Amino acid sequence: MQLTVWTYEGPPHVGAMRIATAMTDVHYVLHAPQGDTYADLLFTMIERRGERPPVTYTTFQARDLGGDTADLFQRAAHDAYERFKPAAMLVGASCTGELIQDDPAGLARALGLPIPVIPLELPSYQRKENWGAAETFYRLVRGLAGPHMPAPGTARPARKPGEPARCNILGPTALGFRHRDDVRAVTDLLSRLGVVVNVTAPWQASAADIARLGDADFNVVLYPEIAGQAAQWLKRAFGQPTVATVPIGVGATRDFVTEVARLAGVDPAPVLADAASRLPWYSRSVDSTYLTGKRVFVFGDATHAIAAARIASEELGFKVVGLGTYSHEQARDVREAAARLGLEALITDDYLEVEAACAELQPELVLGTQMERHIAKRLGIPCAVISAPVHVQDFPARYSPQMGFEGANVIFDSWVHPLMMGLEEHLLGMFRDDFEFNDGAGSSHLGHGTKHAAGRPAPVTDAVERAPVVAAMEAPVLVAERPIVLSWAPDAELELKKIPFFVRGKARRNTEKFAGERGISPITVETLYDAKAHFGR
C-alpha cells in the first residue's frame, strides 16, 4: 500500500479515456462503479469540453455483485452501440471492474457488434494514466491499421518524384498539456518544410484515419510516453521511421527540423534560417544577465522535464540543481539527462518526496507541474508550469504552444515572468527596510504589490517575514529528515532577514551547514558572512 496525498497520474483507464475523447467516433464502455464517472469532469471542467467524453459506465452497485454484472456490461455495451453508433468500440474495466473479473472482452465479442471492438487490459493496481493511454493507443493502432499491414518483407513503395513527403503526428490526446496548440505549431513547422500531414492521432482522428496510418512515410512522435509504443509497432509493421526528437526549445526544434528534413529529403536551411523565435535574442539581451546561474528545480513528465532541463541550461543560462520525473516508464531517459548535468535524477511519484527535495535544494525557480506550483507557493519560490497533471489554467484561451519556435517564445515568457526583474532584485537587496518595497510586496510586474497596504509599519514582523522559510524547515509534513536547526544569535537573525527572501532560504541553509560542520553555535553575524565567503555567492 502506498500512502498518497496527491497523485501525478490518474488510473490507467483515465489514460484510455484521453485517447477515446481525443477521437471523433470511438466509444469506450467501462465496467466501473458510479463514483468513477468523476473522470468526465476532467474533460468537461478542466479542459472545458462542450461534449461529454464518449464513455459509458456500467455503474454497477453492491447489490449487482454476485451474478448479474456481466449481463449489465453487455446491456451497457449494446445500448451504447445503439445510441452512439461509434465506428469502433473500446471495452475494459476500471480498478473495481478488474476485481470482479467479468471479462469485458469476451462479453463484448459475444454481442457480435458490426464494428471493431478493441478490448483493453489495463492493470489498475500496477499501472497509471500515461501507460494506459499508450497501451490504448497501441491497441487501437494495431486493431485498426493492422489489417492494412503489408506482407512481411515488402519494401515501402518509393515516393514518386516531386511528390511531397507525408508523415503522421502521433501522441496528442484530450486533456494533454498544451497538446491542442502543439499540434498546430508542429503542423505549421512541417508545412513550412513542405511535409504533408497524413493523419494526426489520436487528436481529432477517426477510426478510419487510424486505419490509414500506414500511408505515411514516417511518424512524428510528439509525446513518447503516449505514442512511443504505437510508433515502434508502426515501424515494424509498415517500415515507417520515427522522428524521436521532441521539438520543445530552440535547440530541440532545430534538431527536429533537421531530422524531418532528412527523412523528407528536403533542405532544412530556409526554415532554420528564418529566425522565428525571439528566445535566442531575448536571452542574449543584457536585461537577461540576471538570469545567469539562477538555480532551477525541474520536475514533470519525462518529455517535458528533459526538454525543460535542456532549455534551462543551454538557452537561458540557468543552473539546473534538480531534475526528476514521476514517469517511471521513462526513468532511464531522465537519468541520462540528469547525468549530463551532473545530477542524480529524482524518480518518484510521491509528492512528499518531491516537496522535500525542493525544500532541501532551495532553488530560485521551480519548473514543474501544478503540484510543484503548490510546493513552490508554500516555500515562497517562483514557479512556472511545464507539464501535466493539468489544471484549468493549462488550457489558456490564447494560442500557447510549448513546441516549435513559437513554443520557445511562450516558454521564455512564462519562465521569466515569475522572476524578479534584474534591477528590482538589486534594489530590493539594497533597501530592504523600505516599508513599501519589501519581500511581501512581490515583484512589481506581477501585480501582487497591493497585497500589503502602504503605511504598514516597517519592519514587518518576524513571524510573517520568515513564514516561507520557517514553513520549509519546520513543518513536519515537508521534510522527512529535518535539517539540524542551529541556534542563531539575535543580530545574526536580523542580518539574515536583510537578505532578499528568494535567496534567504539558501543563505540560511548554507550558513547552518557551514556552522554545523565547524561546530559553531550560536550563529553570529560573523558566521553568516564567513559562510557567504565560503560558498562564494
Add this chain to the structure above:
Amino acid sequence: MNAPLLATPVPASGCDAPPILRERGQREVFCGLTGIMWLHRKIQDAFFLIVGSRTCAHLMQSAAGVMIFAEPRFATAIIEEKDLAGLADANAELDAVVERLLARRPEIRMLFLVGSCPSEVIKLDLSRAALRLGQRFAPQVRVLNYSGSGIETTFTQGEDACLTALVPILPEEPAGAQASLLVVGVLADAVEDQFRRLFAAMGITRLAFLPARRAGEMPAVGANTRYLLVQPFLGETARALENRGATRLPAPFPLGAEGTTAWLRAAADAFGVADSVFEAAIAAPRERASKALQHSRRALRGRRIFFFPDSQLEIPIARFLSRELEMELVEVGTPYLHKEHLAADLALLPAGVQLSEGQDVDRQLDRCLAAAPDITVCGLGLANPLEARGLTTKWAIELVFTPIQGFEQAGDLAELFARPLNRRAALEV
C-alpha cells in the same frame, strides 16, 4: 438486479403523493468518498484515510476542483498488486501506513478508515482494522471506519456513513437528564453559530451539534435527546441515533425563510417554547430572509427548472424554489428519496410535479433537452456539455459546498440560481 431498463412511473404510496419515475441505468453521480471534501474541514482534528485505489485518490483530487493549498486531512492508502496477490498482508500494510501517517500528523485525534469499492470487493475488513489500530493508538487517537464506496454510497451518503460511525462512540446522556436538542449534519461553522444564537434566544440551551468541530467534543445522546436533521441524506445516522434512544423532530429542511421557520418551529414546539418567544426570536432574521429573496425572485419567477440527481438536496431546494421564488419544476431528480425524512417537504411540492429517483443519464438528458428548461441543476460532468447545447446550468456540487441553510443564507441560495440566468442575460458574445 435485472430491473427493466425501461423506466415506468410508479405512484408513490399515499394518494396525493407525486408520481416517481424510478430509473436504473448509468448514474452520473460521485461516490460517498467525496463527502470527505467537507468532512475533513469540519472535524478539525480528524483525518480520513481512504483504503482504495489510484482511482479513489484521483477522484478526491479532481473533485476538489483545485488542489487545496493547505495540507488536506485526507489521504489514500493505495492498494497495490502485491496487496491483491496476497504477497503482502494487506492488514500489515495498512498498519504500517497508519503508523507513518500518525507519526507525521501528531495532532490527529480521530482517524477514519474509509472503505472504497476495491477494499469492499476484496473484503478487507476495516472494522477489525479500526478495532486493532484503535487499541494500538489509544488513548491518543480514536480509530473509526465507514464505507464511502461507489457500490454502496452515492455522494452525500458518505456523510451519512461517517456520522453513523460516530454515533456508537457518543457519550451516554444520563437517564434523568433534561431534554436536549441535537442538530445533526455538517453545517458551515457560521451557520451553526447562527442557529446556536436562535435556539438560545428561544431558551433552548441544552443544545449540541453532530459532528462537533473537535473529536473530543462529540455530543452526548440518550432517551431525552430530540434531534433535528439539517440534511435529507442522513437516513442511517438517524436510525443509529434512534437506536440510542433519540427522537427525531419531523420538519421540512431549513432552506429558505419558510423552511427555516418550520424547522425551528419543530424544535420550539418540542421544547415548549411560547409562541411569543419564538416569534420574537425569529422575526428579524425571517424578515431579512424575505427581503433578501425579493431581489432574486425577479430573475427566477416563472422560470422552469430541471434537476439531475446529485446531492439528495434536490427536493427541499425544489420546494424552496417553487414556493418562495415561484419557479416551475420540470423534473426533480434525486439519487435516493427518503420518504419519511422528506415527508414535510414533499407535502409542500406543487401537485403533479415529476419526481425521479435513480438515473439513466442518457435518457434523462433526452428528457432534459426535450423539455428545454430555463435552468438545469446537474453535476460537473454534464454542465458544460449542456451549456454548449444552449442550456443554462447550475452545478449541483456548489449547493453542497456553500452555506445555504438558515435565514441569513436564504438570499444566497436563491442567488446561486439567479446568477447563471443573470449571467446569460448579460453576455453578448
